[in-house]
Amino acid sequence: MSAAVSSGKSLQSEAWKQLRANRVAMFSGGLILFVCLVAALSPVLSPYPFDEQFLDRVLASPSLQHWLGTDSLGRDMLSRLIYGARVSMTVGIVTALISLVIGTLYGAVAGWFGGWVDSLSMRVVDILDSIPSLVLLILVKLVFDALDVIDNPELKSLTGMLVALSLTSWVSLARVVRGQVLQVKQMAYVEAARSMGASGTRMVLQHILPNIVGPMIVLLTFQIPSNILSESFLSFLGLGLQPPYSSWGVLANDGWRSMTSFPHLMISPGVAIFVAMLAFNLLGDGLRDAFDPQMRGRV
Amino acid sequence: MIEKVWGWVTAAFAIALVVMSFLDLEIPSPVWWLAGFVFIGGAVVFTAMRGMTMFVVKRLLEAVFVVFVIATMTFLLMRVLPGGPFDSEKALPPEVMENLNKKYKLNDPIFSQYLDYMGGLLVGDLGQSYKYTSRGITSIIAESLPNSIQLGVYALIISYLIGIPIGVIAGWKRGSRLDFSSMMVAISGQSLPSFLVAPIFILVFAKWLGWLEPALWEGPAYYVIPMVVLGIRPAAVIARLTRASVLEVIHSDYIRTAKAKGLNQRTILFKHVLRNSMIPVLSLSGPLAAAILTGAFVIEQIFAIPGIAKHLIQSVGNRDYPLILGTTLLFSVILVVSNLITDLLMAIVDPRVKMS
Numbered sequence: 001m002s003a004a005v006s007s008g009k010s011l012q013s014e015a016w017k018q019l020r021a022n023r024v025a026m027f028s029g030g031l032i033l034f035v036c037l038v039a040a041l042s043p044v045l046s047p048y049p050f051d052e053q054f055l056d057r058v059l060a061s062p063s064l065q066h067w068l069g070t071d072s073l074g075r076d077m078l079s080r081l082i083y084g085a086r087v088s089m090t091v092g093i094v095t096a097l098i099s100l101v102i103g104t105l106y107g108a109v110a111g112w113f114g115g116w117v118d119s120l121s122m123r124v125v126d127i128l129d130s131i132p133s134l135v136l137l138i139l140v141k142l143v144f145d146a147l148d149v150i151d152n153p154e155l156k157s158l159t160g161m162l163v164a165l166s167l168t169s170w171v172s173l174a175r176v177v178r179g180q181v182l183q184v185k186q187m188a189y190v191e192a193a194r195s196m197g198a199s200g201t202r203m204v205l206q207h208i209l210p211n212i213v214g215p216m217i218v219l220l221t222f223q224i225p226s227n228i229l230s231e232s233f234l235s236f237l238g239l240g241l242q243p244p245y246s247s248w249g250v251l252a253n254d255g256w257r258s259m260t261s262f263p264h265l266m267i268s269p270g271v272a273i274f275v276a277m278l279a280f281n282l283l284g285d286g287l288r289d290a291f292d293p294q295m296r297g298r299v
Numbered sequence: 300m301i302e303k304v305w306g307w308v309t310a311a312f313a314i315a316l317v318v319m320s321f322l323d324l325e326i327p328s329p330v331w332w333l334a335g336f337v338f339i340g341g342a343v344v345f346t347a348m349r350g351m352t353m354f355v356v357k358r359l360l361e362a363v364f365v366v367f368v369i370a371t372m373t374f375l376l377m378r379v380l381p382g383g384p385f386d387s388e389k390a391l392p393p394e395v396m397e398n399l400n401k402k403y404k405l406n407d408p409i410f411s412q413y414l415d416y417m418g419g420l421l422v423g424d425l426g427q428s429y430k431y432t433s434r435g436i437t438s439i440i441a442e443s444l445p446n447s448i449q450l451g452v453y454a455l456i457i458s459y460l461i462g463i464p465i466g467v468i469a470g471w472k473r474g475s476r477l478d479f480s481s482m483m484v485a486i487s488g489q490s491l492p493s494f495l496v497a498p499i500f501i502l503v504f505a506k507w508l509g510w511l512e513p514a515l516w517e518g519p520a521y522y523v524i525p526m527v528v529l530g531i532r533p534a535a536v537i538a539r540l541t542r543a544s545v546l547e548v549i550h551s552d553y554i555r556t557a558k559a560k561g562l563n564q565r566t567i568l569f570k571h572v573l574r575n576s577m578i579p580v581l582s583l584s585g586p587l588a589a590a591i592l593t594g595a596f597v598i599e600q601i602f603a604i605p606g607i608a609k610h611l612i613q614s615v616g617n618r619d620y621p622l623i624l625g626t627t628l629l630f631s632v633i634l635v636v637s638n639l640i641t642d643l644l645m646a647i648v649d650p651r652v653k654m655s
Contacts, residue, residue: 130365130638134593135611135630139376142615142623146380229492233597236494237612252494256601259498270495277490285486 015214015290025286028279035276039086046079051244062264069264071254080246081268087158087247088276092228095165099227100220102166103173108204110174111181122178128171137230138239140164157242161234165227173219180212214291221287225280232273248273302348305341312337317456320449323518342643351646358642362635369631374416377620378409403427403621425625430617436625440607444629446516447606450598451591451633453526458533458587463580465534466541470576471568473546482542488535493528493594497601500524516604525602529594533587540583544576551575578649581641588637592630 019025038045047067054060054074062069068077110121128136141164150156184190185208193203232249234240236256241247243254248269255265312334319326346355400406407415419426425436465485469478504524505513512521548554549572557567596608607626614622 127365127368130635131369131627131631132589132592132634134596135627138611138615139373139623139627143376143380148381225490232492232494233593237596237600239612239615252492256494256498259502263498263502266495266498270492270498273492274487274490274495277492278487281486281490 012214012291019286019290022286022289025283025290028282028286031275031279032283035085035279036089038082039089042082042086046076046082048076048079050079050083050246051075052079061262068268069262071251071265072258077251077265077268080251081248081272084246084248084251084269085272085276087241087245088228088231088249088273091158091161091165091231091247092224095162095169095227096220096223098162098166099168099170099223100173100216103170104177104209104216106170107174107177107179108181108208111178111185112200112204112208114182118178121174125171125174128168133168134230134233136168137164137234140167141234141239153242154245157240158245161231161240165230169223169227169230173216173223176215176219177212180215181208184208184211218284218288218291221280221284225277225284228273228276228280248276302345305337305345308337309341317452321453321519321522342647345647346643349646354646355643358639362639365635366628366632370417370420370628371413373624373627374413377624378412380620403429420628425628426621428614428619428622430614430619430622436622439610439622440625440629443605443607443610446604447595447599447608448633449522450516450525450529450595450604450606451588453522454529454533454591454594455584455587456530457526458530458537458591459580461530461534462537463541463577466538466580467545467568467573467576469538470542470545470549471572473542473549478542482539485535485538488531489539491531493532493597494601496531497524497528497598500528514601514603516602516606521602525598525604529591529598532594533590536587536590537580537583541576541580544579545572548572548576578645581648582645584644585634585638585641588641589634592634 052075054070054076056074057065057070058072058074060070060074068081070076071080106121110118131139141160144160144163145156150159181204190203190207193207198206228248231240231247232252235247235249236253238253241250243250251269252266252273255262255267255269259266316326316330316334342355346352405412416426423437425440428434428436428439431439462485465481469481469485472478501513501524504511510520511523512518513524515521516525554567554571557571592608595606596612598604599606599608600612607629610622611626611630613619614626
């Protein structure tokens, strides 16, 4: 461990080298980049506007005109799927980043100050952990909706989703960061910095955070698919994004009602979620093997 | 010796109860009482013998405290939120509003409402629903809770039954093609959203083959698809953790000693590797219960199972605050109790876990 800390830079470049050698992880990373690109370019790439209705072609099966068919309102499924990627990926990545910031700050403060600050913050985390995550998510969303801060109903449902996911998914990140900070705090070089009169903020920012970047990248990679899935669960339950927004969860919700007669409506969003989740999980595994050798093989 | 007998009796009772409930057999109430007596009485004696009573009491008090805090916070949240079910309907005459407020005691000071609510909780009364006006929330929940518990327990069992063998084989045959493919299956299973698997299962087993029922919750033929679909993700997690745990045990000194002694592979696997590698897997039960609770929302929705998740979703739509409060509380209690049971099991199974 001390060797790892004293040569932090070379350890990280070693990790990148190991990651590049991992073909499954690299392929998954490429796939994720591709989906992100599709999401970013959705207005250009999608063959039709996502809310344009072709009333003469309602519930059409896949054809050359509509590669993935049309839905019950005659909207092109491929276009909706591409726009869905935009919403789902944005929600997943943005909320994971925000919760990373919240979790890191919270965990770093708890771990750095220790004592009663630590016990109190961990009690709060314990309590939040005792409410099933989806229930907590629903509650936060409910409060946000009831507060009525935003007038535009579409924007409101999207913002509500972002707020709810960000506010509920930082807990596990905070736990890990706290543990890492507690560990690094014991190290001789932190002691040395302290004895030379470095301020607390400076020590956390300069000496402690850089040393926990590895585990944080790994956690972030696992948090994104988990948030994408939470979004799709909520939207599937009808508590998430409202139509005409199309996220993959919204599409799945539309699709399963008519899945026995029109399975194409169900399959395409389902497969999209599956592939994205799989890519994130495989990349996360690769990152973990590379950056966090102690965690290798753990879930 | 006594510990072993108790372990077997408890396991026998647990299996009997699960099998009987699965087959929809009427379980006579004396059986419940006896089972409860064996579980709880045994646990009390056990913890006393191990000198863990203080640890258990401490954990119990902590659990009660957590539930108390959640109840308080959720209560305040529901009272602070503007609006209610009565706003959304057409404007009610003021006299009616007045009567409604009186019925639900909404005019009382908030602190006395809080005391009322907490007092009710102590005797198991969760208050009145805004929507189902004639019924208490306790009775609504009492009706749907058994279905949800059945679903969750079956899913947990099936996920262990699927996950452990896969993980053990993969770990035992590490580096082989079998290892690689079962881990690919596991990570795929972890990435599968249940609303993609469920329709496939319904199509294949209910529609084409006609073996099972596609929806509702009325007997064994109805239970199988939902419990398997709900169990897939946890099973994948278990398989991966089991593999990691088996690998760790295999590399330990005592296994090397066992090999050096010339024990055969079977004995090593079943007697040493399996037993020791199950401990971290067992400790996963708490987090798995949380995952299953979350997954149950989608499953209950897809299969139209009358459980508590369905009530929570509907009550959010209806802005039925007392029912939201009640179901939230119940979900938290289930999670807290699962974590508590996991901790106790760990302390009983693994002598190295000391009261920390």
